[in-house]
Amino acid sequence: MSDLVPGATPGRKRRWGLALLGIVSGTGLALSLGAAPFVAPALRRVCLPFVPASPAQVEVVLRLLKGRRGELVDIGSGDGRIVIAAAKQGFRAVGYELNPWLVWYARYKAWQEGVHHNTRFYISDLWKVDFSEYNNVVIFGVPQMMKSLEEKLQSELKSSARVVACRFSFPNWTAVRESGKGIDTAWLYDAKSFKTTGKKS
Template identity: 65%
Template sequence: MLPGAMSEAVAKKSPEQDGEGSSRRSSWGLLVTAGVGGTLVALYAVVTPFVTPALRKVCLPFVPATATQVQNVLKMLENRSGPLVDIGSGDGRIVIAAAKKGFKAVGYELNPWLVWYSRYRAWRDGVHQNTKFYISDLWKVSFSHYTNVVVFGVPQMMPQLEKKLEEELECNARIIACRFPFPCWIPDHTTGEGIDTVWAYDLKHYRRCETKNLEITPERES
């Protein structure tokens, strides 16, 4: 074959080879895109249940309690007895820690994934007989039979929750607020600092002050 003919043959093959290479690169690009997309979808499916709002009336994402917060809550429960409830119990660490201290502890959480995970953790830690976890909206539950209440809330929900607990709880109840205090009540005890701060409110003290303020002064004789 003449040199000119060879060059012409090579020239004719080049576009086909370029087309094949481009097709291969396109296929690899599609595979990589599909792989990344699939990973993101799987990650979203796993993570979303743990970060979606736990309560419907306010946006309350799941933020795990720190080890210091748990210890501060337990400190506020010293010398206390009776049933305990954690409102918005998340992954169950407060309920489980309280159960290990001898409390009959219950957690209410709207997120079913977190409730199932909490039950598994309680079983793993050997306290499942002293713990219960319910999938429920806190605004639809009465807490009247609990004497110890733990709350991890946000500022938007605290005024309404304060009113709800005041109406439902008995005078011997203690309410422990984490991260954010109640707007009107004056705490009887405070411990920790920053995000680990915990406030404890003894309802009997607040109601005693309220009763005293509502006393009627006898009228003087004219």
């Protein structure tokens, strides 16, 4: 008994098979390319997942940096809400984020909020960035990265810098102030303190 559809020829069946294979392959490739920016960070040694900052967390960060001015950097800036909020408070704010989709979205939101002239967003791995030019640093980290980031910032930042760590504190630094509750807790660190500690050790 023939497997062919009635009236179909072997050549036509072969062409339909190739067309179906092309569609499936193309769809798979498109999905792979679309998912790559989200999957790639998870394949790195330390994964920094995107968890949007709550309005309370944004408020805590700005409260801890009240009275400060100049350049501010958000390490792992996600959708840009900390950077945008800081720009509205007079900071020249910069965000570094590995996920290009989030960077493009953040740039759009900054334009929409009217602060695109005072904000910049870069697609970059935080471990490849020199943060020495920044006096105000914000980080939403994970426990696995805090010790390594502590060492990096201690070696790069000037003594005039202040660092705000959200959700998780640094393991060896002593915070000069703490604000917020639960997951909205943030710690403020003065570089004068940890730079001195670093020289003694």
